[in-house]
Amino acid sequence: MRFLHNGCGPDREGEDAMTHQYKSARFDIDGDGIARFTMCKPEILNPLTDDLRDDFEAMVNTVEGNPDVKVLILAGEGRAFSAGGNVKGMAERKDAQAAQARTRLYDAHNWLQRLYNIDCPVIAAVDGLAYGGGFAFALVADFIFASEKARFCSVFGRIGLMPDLGVLYTLPRVVGMAAAKDLMFTCRSIDVEEAKALGIVHQIHRSETLMGAVDDFAARLAHSSKDAIAITKRTVNGAFESTYGDVVDAEANGQAVMFTTPFHKEAVRRFMAKEPSLYDWDRMTK
Amino acid sequence: MRFLHNGCGPDREGEDAMTHQYKSARFDIDGDGIARFTMCKPEILNPLTDDLRDDFEAMVNTVEGNPDVKVLILAGEGRAFSAGGNVKGMAERKDAQAAQARTRLYDAHNWLQRLYNIDCPVIAAVDGLAYGGGFAFALVADFIFASEKARFCSVFGRIGLMPDLGVLYTLPRVVGMAAAKDLMFTCRSIDVEEAKALGIVHQIHRSETLMGAVDDFAARLAHSSKDAIAITKRTVNGAFESTYGDVVDAEANGQAVMFTTPFHKEAVRRFMAKEPSLYDWDRMTK
Amino acid sequence: MRFLHNGCGPDREGEDAMTHQYKSARFDIDGDGIARFTMCKPEILNPLTDDLRDDFEAMVNTVEGNPDVKVLILAGEGRAFSAGGNVKGMAERKDAQAAQARTRLYDAHNWLQRLYNIDCPVIAAVDGLAYGGGFAFALVADFIFASEKARFCSVFGRIGLMPDLGVLYTLPRVVGMAAAKDLMFTCRSIDVEEAKALGIVHQIHRSETLMGAVDDFAARLAHSSKDAIAITKRTVNGAFESTYGDVVDAEANGQAVMFTTPFHKEAVRRFMAKEPSLYDWDRMTK
CATH class of the missing domain: 1.10.12.10 (Lyase 2-enoyl-coa Hydratase, Chain  A, domain 2)
Incomplete structure (x- = not known):
């Protein structure tokens, strides 16, 4: 293992000044070139906090253009891949100006667009809820592997928002216009079988074997150019x-x-x- | 019921000067914000006559930007949703200049593009033929509910025309390129099961229960922002x-x-x- | 039969100076307006040699804008529709400059883009391997008919190349983004059943009856405008x-x-x- 930036383990001393201190995710790159970014705030369902944004950005900075990384795996600990937007944060910012909301989205796309186009295959391992921004993170991956515990939801409209973090761009390209409107307008959640039928999920595995299947798939992809x-x-x-x-x-x-x-x-x-x-x-x- | 513009019922006196006199459709908006536009020339299969064009345009003028409308339902009375282009009209215009045909299409898109982007969800209830322009009207809806009586057909090529009224834009986005070419080149009609498999139809209901299912779905959508x-x-x-x-x-x-x-x-x-x-x-x- | 340019039969005398001498394909247009372009180097799996490129270009020159052609059929003799790129040729050109590789692709698109948009329906009859460039040729057709012997593969990545000959354009439009990435990144081959499920194949027929089914379909399409x-x-x-x-x-x-x-x-x-x-x-x- 060449890198280890464990935001959820015990505190570590002597962190290099150049090294980002991961707070809401663990990140490592193993000797086979498989990078793993695991959101690790399961008790709050891995929401898109400012800390998690910083962790994503740091990860992208490390992976992009890195010849040691052959495949990137995105995962979430616990019963959510990521529950997405942090409604508590929205409540705290409720008097913020619209202009600030706009800036926050552009800021997020600074790393999210780079992640979408990053120079290696990306696999999302979804073993729980992928809601809102969490759905968006899964959709920037090239392959979504999911278990029977997975549920996907373009939840934005439930609180009067439009889909963001690229869902309006990525989802129609995967499922077509009619299914995209269904998911975006009703904001209903779908289970893993429906997500597979819609083309969102590439492979379904039982929760216990999901990460093993993802690792096997990543190991094969690592042989590519x-x-x-x-x-x-x-x-x-x-x-x-x-x-x-x-x-x-x-x-x-x-x-x-x-x-x-x-x-x-x-x-x-x-x-x-x-x-x-x-x-x-x-x-x-x- | 706040509005009632019944083009197919008995004549009514005292129509407001600002109120369009619907001739080939009925239009109303109920107290729950559900607008219903029902083509009502079943004896001629609800073709796209000049009267129906005027009715569509008037409806769009009323619905667009109207805060009282939460959902719009498009339907057709009798055994056709709409059989589309009025071949009789084409025969009468057969000596018209090409330039006039061109203008007629731009005129139609003045309201059809606004209908496609209208600021509320649109549900098409298809309980019969949706052919040609009728298929086009269904495809500008966000959701198509259909019964076992429904048949869809990009019929244009049967009389040496290209698909119009936006079908070349809307259909590939729903079914993908290969299926779009199949339907556009062969001009074969498809039944409701095939339309569902292709992603055109969102839900199938028996003819007797179709409108009830559409109403229930609309009532749910009306809770959205x-x-x-x-x-x-x-x-x-x-x-x-x-x-x-x-x-x-x-x-x-x-x-x-x-x-x-x-x-x-x-x-x-x-x-x-x-x-x-x-x-x-x-x-x-x- | 009005035209006969048989590149794989016995030598013929007195070829018109204006007539391309087909070397890797047979080409004819029958009296019903059905043109057939059949790659005929089965012993080497119909690879994309310079000869085959010339044959394609000559065929496009003859078919495009030709009022006698109502439908074009693409086929391959033997156990491959076409195995695509000529790796032997790549080996021979291994010291060629990158600039030459670039020019070769632009040259190919001079006729391939015209073939994609050619003014009649195109049916690919795939009775074997359609790999790499062979997959690309099938994808510029409007309809793919295939037998149980068919296998499709975006094989490019196996030798460290990106998909070319338009596959990056044509394939996502048919199968959507997620399936396109699967096929392009893994470079796995798929059988005819999976190709049908993905929307690539329009109809499956047994190998013995494939060409008959294609001919019947072409005969129907020939009635169109x-x-x-x-x-x-x-x-x-x-x-x-x-x-x-x-x-x-x-x-x-x-x-x-x-x-x-x-x-x-x-x-x-x-x-x-x-x-x-x-x-x-x-x-x-x-």
Whole structure:
């Protein structure tokens, strides 16, 4: 384990001045390049407090562009992945100006948009409630693994808000317009089976085996070309609003770069030499 | 009942000069804020005549921005929701210039685009044929409830036309590109089960119970924040063609406004006081 | 049969100077307006060689704007529709500059984008592997018919490349964002049942009956208005990235033209005269 920033364990001495002190999440990167960001305020359902925002931002600062990270896993301790917005905080800020609310959202997107486009695959492990902002965090992941304990909810409208933290952007791209409106207008919660049927959840596992399944999946993804995943991810994330010509530009320029990568050159060498592939999911799953 | 503009009942005297005389639809807004627009030319399958266009436009003028309307229901009497374009009218206009056809479509979108983005949830109750323009009207609704009598068809190509009245915009966002091309190219009709599987239909009910189910659903939606629904709807309607940054702008500015609304403030107060929610679908459905 | 450009049969004498000599595909247009482009290098799994690129381009040059072509069928001989990129070619070009790789992709899109928007329906008949570029070719078709032998794979990432030939544009529009990332990141292959569930495959037929089913479907589509299909196709292809207003412009201008077409005028005449329709899928399927 190369990094350990444990915001929920016992106090540690001698923290490097450059090291963020995680308060509402644990963060580590293991020797296999798997980074884990685990929200760890289960007693209050991992709400989006200012501390958690700071932890997310610090994590993004560490992971983005970090060649040691191959896959990032987002998780939450206890019975919530994250219950989202901190209504108590809203109550305290109730006299704040609208302009401040606006600034808080732009501030959050400074790291959330970077997380959405971060240069490695991201898996959300949802073993409980993913409500509001918690739903938003799951939706910026590339894959959502969930257990029978998972429930998803675009809860914003229940308190007279619009969906935020990107849900209006991410959710329709996954479930289509009609289902997005259903979830956003009714603000009803859905269970894991419905979330799977809608395409939100990639795999369902029993709660006891969820993290093991996520770890196995991450270990496989870690064999991929980080460069190829990064450029594929950024391009597909913007694919719906892009014209054919926009995508051709991204593809032609991007692929030219990919042809220069050591991963590609080694993969071609192995192919010609009839050696085993660097990354072949079909064989890995056998 | 606050408004009653009955285009299909007996003639009424003393119509206010400002009141549109509905000819091909009935329109009313009840005391609970549920507006109902019911096409009422069943003997000719509720086609898109000039009269019906005028009725739609008048309805939009009344509903848009009207604080008394919480939910709008679109329905059709008889065995068609609406059979769409008026081929007889096309035959009569057959020598009209192409430029006039073009103008007629822009004229229709003057109210249809406003209806698509109107500031309350819209439910289409489809108890029969929704063909061509009738399919288009259903697709501008946020929710389609339908019975076993419903059939949907992008019928345009059968007479050598392209889909119009927004179907090229709305349908792919609901069903995806491949299914949209199937329906638009073959112009085959689909039954309610297939429409549900494609995501077009939100709920199926037996014909006898359809309107009751729509009324129940509307009554629940009427508890929501009209402001939050309005801004959510306009933003999600444009979500596919928007960049992440576009949506962030809409969200940050919009949410700042939502935080100032009485609905939000009361919802937060109730949350902190542990009082029942203003709008909680999960509890309402119990 | 009006055209015959057989790249895989015996040599033929007296080829017209204007006629492309097909080398890796057979191409013909039959008397019913059905064009067939069949990749015919089964022993090497129909890879995207320079010869095949030239054949595609020549075919597009012949089909585009050709009033004799009502439907285009893409197929592959043997156990692959197309295995896609020619890794051997990549190995040979391994010292080529990135700038050349970029140019090769722009060159391919010169005909691939035209094929995507070509003015007739396109059916891909997939009776084997559709991998990488082969998957891309299937995805530019409007309908994919496939047999139990079909397998689809966004194989690019296995050799450290990003998806190219438009897959980043076409695939998300068909399957949504989450499934697109799954297929692009894991590069796993999927069978025909999963491809149907994802919306990629329109119809599954047994291998022995696949081409017959494609021919029947093409024969039905050939009754449609070529003008209406062409304009519908180009507009829906760009629908996701278009605003409502963009689509209204395309629709208003396009429909004005459609009203002037002989097909439309004859269809209206038949409707008024209660004569059989020119194009009615529901009746054809009975």
